[in-house]
Amino acid sequence: xxxxxxxxxxxxxxxxxxxxxxxxxxxxxxxxxxxxxxxxxxxxxxxxxxxxxxxxxxxxxxxxxxxxxxxxxxxxxxxxxxxxxxxxx
Numbered sequence: 001x002x003x004x005x006x007x008x009x010x011x012x013x014x015x016x017x018x019x020x021x022x023x024x025x026x027x028x029x030x031x032x033x034x035x036x037x038x039x040x041x042x043x044x045x046x047x048x049x050x051x052x053x054x055x056x057x058x059x060x061x062x063x064x065x066x067x068x069x070x071x072x073x074x075x076x077x078x079x080x081x082x083x084x085x086x087x088x089x
Contacts, residue, residue, distance in 0.1 A: 001087050009080065016076045020069050027061040028054050 031054050039049060062069075 005083075005087070009083070012076065012079075016072060020072055023065055024058060024061050028058045031057045 032050065035050055035053050039045065
């Protein structure tokens with residue numbers, strides 16, 4: 001394997017992991033901002049109020065997006081194994 005192939009594999013793995021994690025992190029960010037605005041508007045400074053909604057919504061997003069995430073991960077895994085198979089021969 002050459003350096004270009006290794007860089008291409010790492011680049012594709014990085015972008016795929018970023019692409020898979022972006023919706024989940026985006027949902028957590030949006031919920032965090034909404035809860036922060038709610039806390040600022042009502043002057044409620046309860047620490048658990050920030051964590052529980054984020055955990056619940058993030059878990060729900062992972063459950064709903066799991067089939068799509070698995071399809072992406074399976075596709076890149078198959079691609080990598082076929083690429084490695086060509087380099088071994």
